Amino acid sequence: MVTIFHRFLILIILLFIQNIYSQSTAKSIAVREKIAIDHNWRFAFGHLYDTDKDFNHATGYFSYLAKAGNGDGAAAPDFDDRAWRLLNIPHDWAVEQPFDENGSFSHGFKAAGKGYPEKSIGWYRKKIDIPESDLGRIITLQFDGVFRNSKVWFNGHFLGTEESGYNSFEYDVTDYINYGGKNTIAVRVDASMEEGWFYEGAGIYRHVWLKKTEPLHVATNGTYVTTDIEDDFANVTAQVTIENKGSKKGEVEIVQTIFNQKGEQVAKTSQKAQAPDFYGTTTVNSTLKVNNPQLWDIDSPNLYKLVTEIKRNNNLIDQYTTKFGIRSFYFDAEKGFFLNGKHVKLKGTNNHQDHAGVGAAMPDELQYFRISKLKEMGSNAYRCSHNPPTPELLEACDSLGMLVIDEARLMGINKMHLDNLRKMIERDRNHPSIICWSVGNEEWKIEGGIVGERITLTLQDYVKTIDSTRPVSVGISSGFKSGISSVVEVMGYNYLGNGDIDAHRNEYKEQPGMGSEEGSTFATRGVYFTDDEKHYKSAYDVKPRPSFYSIEEGWNFYADREYLAGMFIWTGFDYRGEPTPYGWPSVTSYFGMMDVCGFPKDNVYYLKSWWGTEPVVHVFPHWNWEGKEGEEIPVWVYSNCEELELFLNNKSLGKKKMKQNSHLEWQVTYKKGEIKAVGYNNGKKVLTDVQKTTGNPEKIALIAHKKQLTGSDDIAVITVETLDKKDLHVPTANNEITFSVNGGGKIIGVGNGNPTSLEKDKFLDDITTIAFTQLQEQALASEVLPETLSEYNESDWKEAFKDRDYKNLAPSYIYKTTFKLDELSKKDKITFFYEKIGEETAVFVNGHLIAPSQEDSQKYVLNNGVLKQGINTLHIIATPIHKVNDWAVINSSPGIIQVITPSESWKRKLFNGYAQVIVQTDGSDNEITVTATAKDLKSDTIVIKK
Incomplete structure (x- = not known):
């Protein structure tokens, strides 16, 4: 018998269980979500000033600035973007363009930017589902960086403009959402203006996120x-x-x-x-x-x-x-830099966000790859030159142990400048890697005067209101006497040849200092005799210009001065643009310790010798000098061993003592065979390095920086080289290598480090669209759509939709228009994307009835059997669309023709023995197989696991 007491007890137990369940359920539900929305964006070029080519954007009677929700053209939610290219973010459209002598010197002569109005505006569109269950939450769109001058719409609502190409920014879209349905994001990017004097890319080149929180x-x-x-x-x-x-x-x-x-x-x-x-x-x-x-x-x-x-x-x-991270640090005017109470000499490099094949749109793993390369060189510090970095760069520095100078893009004290500075600091101030905020660089107009001094003092005080734990620096290059140099917290000396650093220090003894830029040396990887005709600079470390110093000279200067915290070399990696001292056809810089792929130049081993902790012996140049028999070749050895001995074909050329922070040289009469350098400490052999004369290249070798990928966008950076019959690397090989990939991945970029290479970075299908000529119509007496096309009286055709009486419509209409195919290849994929001009529709191309595709009833794939080169005729028979209201606008465009021409195979020439291919997973669990082939060479295949 169940008593009232038992019932009460059961109720209490049930309530207790329910409470436990509800608490556990609450913990399992994400109260905050940050969802990557990088995949499956649509992209197309607009136009800088021709509104017809800019999808008639901002031409409506009410523009997006006049009425809420009135985004028009490509900003309209119902705009048909099916013929646009499908791609993933991050994306840099500048790197995809060919090189052009008339292009910007600063941006690597890519055919993009202000001089190319048809390639200076890019449109991005994406549709996302937001469930009804999100109603009541705050929904935000976050962009990590768009280059540049972006405008964003959500369901036709204009959200705002972000001029800077480097700021992270976000928009609250909560009230604009179609809950439980599709929502359209549209972004117009204007990359016609340059912010820097270096390659900056173009487009949404950093991640995009959808954030969901409670109010x-x-x-x-x-x-x-x-x-x-x-x-x-x-x-x-x-x-x-x-x-x-x-x-x-x-x-x-x-x-x-x-x-x-x-x-x-x-x-x-x-x-x-x-x-x-x-x-x-x-x-x-x-x-x-x-x-x-x-x-x-x-x-x-x-x-x-x-x-x-x-x-x-x-x-x-x-x-x-x-x-x-938990750590302490400080700059001392007498002793330099201290981290966790220990003295640390800053061994830094300056770098831009740019890599071979991918430009500014670097996958996250590539940030780790590049920081790892710098760490291997012995570097412990990184200056973000000259703009706020992508967040993943800082995460890599945090994870791998790299100190960072975080730098703002433009110096000033107005709202734009201060807001940009605040955004950077608030976003980045929790990164333990950051040790300094840089608020300016080589601001020649104001560096030496009272205006620069005032601005610097204002910015320093402003920074302290946001982050009081780090000092402020500015990179100075026009003399170190007055103005900014007299008031900045940590003095940044840009090049010791630009002023008397010791004199400045003696005048401002309470001011810490560091070499924020040093070097600017010229070197071409694998080249040992300068050839100005070919635009190649010798890789030996020499003084590049009268007022600039070699890497060795620069490091000795800063290493010898305890009061200087260290130096940052210009640069760690080569980058597009600034091909000083040359111009076209040079398209990348010559300054890097590594080339744009991350392949080391010989200076890397000098730095590794004196910046690193492991024994180093590196002898160069290579020993393939056919035709120079009997000539003297300069042979250098980089090492941190106490004594070095050089051998030519096992014959000693003598021992030499190694001076701290120096190198050793021999003049060696060339004879094929080998040169060998042996390093000794305390009279004992420590390490050996050899350069051998090789045979001709006979086979390809592929080496991936990692052989297993994780996540949906991970990459493998694959080194491509050729070997001779003895498996020796051939340092002079310049073979063209062709690549193919199968399985769960794709190639996203190729490179080789050649500063004069005008080869493609990317091999992409060519997508063009063809508009129709004037649409004509005839009224038909039947609403039954025919399966064959009849002949119609040519005199009865009239302009479609003109003066149509929507209260007295015909049962159906036939429309006629034409489109022109200048070329017709069997490889081309041609599609008609129909925009609805009738309720029921029959489509005929050159008299052939075309069936719609199964996945989209308004998409018609046209095979070559119905097409012809030249003029093609399109007929559409459709029952009419009736107006619900007199003011309703009926679509009068039949759509557009898309032509996709498949690209040629991915390929790249080796440059002095090396090339690089970057492979990205498609997010599946399928392994990736990469094969490299070349004429007269044995191919190689590598498998990347998932």
């Missing part, structure tokens, strides 16, 4: 973590800014939890706060103690994770994760 949430970049290290613990101050875009007020709980690199909880705190008012913010500070902290360092980059939770009535409202 009460942690604001964008809303945490600020600082650390204070004591003897055996660290105090971590966690400042969180809470934003309220809802109406709920009252008390909330802020929970801050720190986890170490193993995922173990090491600290936790909780405190109460009042929710801010509607569209308001409030800031909460918490202090957490971490015992025996694992410090972030360049050799052991330990990272922690702060998880910030907002709770109301014990229910989780938001959860926000911040990675950070």
Whole structure:
């Protein structure tokens, strides 16, 4: 018998179970989502000033600036973009263009930008589904970077303009959403203007995200973590800014939890706060103690994770994760730079965001690849020249242990300048790798005067309101005497030949300093005799110009001066543009320690000798000098060994002592065979390096930087080289290599490091669209659509839709138009994308009835059997569309013809023995097979696992 007591007990148990279940369910539901929306965008070129070629954008009676939701042309939600190219973000359209002598010297002579109005405007469109369950949340579009001057629409609503090509920015789209249906994002990018004097790319070249939060949430970049290290613990101050875009007020709980690199909880705190008012913010500070902290360092980059939770009535409202590191650092005017109490000489490089094959649109893994290459060279510092970097670059520096100078793009004190600076600092200030904010670089107009001094003082004070833990620097190049040089917190000397650094230091003894740029040396990888006719510079480290110094001279200067924190070489990698000292057909710089692929020039081994910690012996040049028998060849050895001995064909050419931060030279009469350098410490052999005369190339070798990929967009960077019959690398090989890929991946770029190569970076299908000539019509007496095309009286044709009486429509209409195919190849894929001009439709091309495709009833694939070169005729028979309202606009365009011409095979010539191919996974679990072939060479195949 069940008593009332038993029933009551059962009810209590059920309520308890329900409470436990609801709590566990609440924890499993994501209260904050950040979703990558990089895949499957549509792209097409617009036009800088011809509105017809810019999809008639901004020509409507009411423009997008006049009425809300009135995005027109390609900004309209219902615009038909099916004929546009399908691609993934990040995307750089500039790197896809051919080279042109009339192109910008600064941007590597690519046929893009202001001089190319048909390639200076790019349109991107994407449709996304947002479920009804998201109603009530705050939905935000976030762009990590668009070059440049972007305008964004969401469902036809104009969201705003971001002029800078380097800022991260976002838009709240909550009220514009079609919940439970399709939503259209449209972006117009204007890359006609250059912000820098170096290659910058064009397009949405960084990631795009869809963020979803509750109305009460942690604001964008809303945490600020600082650390204070004591003897055996660290105090971590966690400042969180809470934003309220809802109406709920009252008390909330802020929970801050720190986890170490193993995922173990090491600290936790909780405190109460009042929710801010509607569209308001409030800031909460918490202090957490971490015992025996694992410090972030360049050799052991330990990272922690702060998880910030907002709770109301014990229910989780938001959860926000911040990675950070516990470390201390400071610049000292006498002793240089200190990290975690230890003196560290900054061994840095300057770099732009640009890599062979992909331009500015670098996949995330490529950031890690490049930072790893710099670390291997012995570098410990990176200057973001001369703009805020992509977030993934900083994540790579955090993870791998690379110190960073983060730099703003443009110096000034007005709202634009200060807002851009604030955005950069708020986004980046939790990265432990960042040790300095640079607010300017070589601002020649103001460097030496009172205006520059005032601006610098204002910016330094402004920076301190956002981040008080890091100093401010400026790179100075026009003398080191007055103006900015007299007031900047950390002096940045750009090139010791531009002024007297010691004299400046003696005048400003309380001011720390560093070589923010040094070198600007010229070198072509694998070339050892300058050939100005071919635009090749010898790779030996020599003084490049009267007021500039070699890498060795520069490093000796900074290494010998304890008061200087270190130096940053111009540059770590070659980059497109600035092909000083040459012009066309040189298209990349010559400054890098590595070329645009990351293949090392010989200077890398000088730096590795004196920047690194491992023994190094590197002898050069190569020993393939057919035709130079009996001539003297300069032979250099880079090493950190105490003594070096050089051998020619096992005959000693003598030993020499190695001076600190120097190199050794021999003049050797060429004779084929081998040169060998042997390094000794304390009289004992330590290391040997050999250069051998090789035979002709006989086979290809492929080597991937990693053989297993993860995630949906991971890449493998594959080195391509040729070997002789003894498996020796052939350093003079310039064979053209053709690539193919099968399985779950694709090639996204090729390169070889040749500064004068005008070969394609990418091999893409050519997509063109063909508009129809004037559309004509005749009224028909029957609404039954025929399966064959009759003949019609030519005199009865009239202009379609002109003066049509929509209250007295014919049962059906036949429309006629033409399109021209200048060339017709069996490989071409030709598609008619029909835009609805009738309810029921029959389509005829050259008299043949065409069936719609199965996946899209308004798409017609046209095979070569119905097409002809020259003029083709299109007939459409359709029942009419009736107007619901007199003011309704009926579509009168039948659509567009798309022609896809498949590209030729991916290929690239070797340059002095090397080329590079970058392969990206398609997101599937299928392994990737890459094959390289060449005339008269044995092919090679490599398999990349998933």
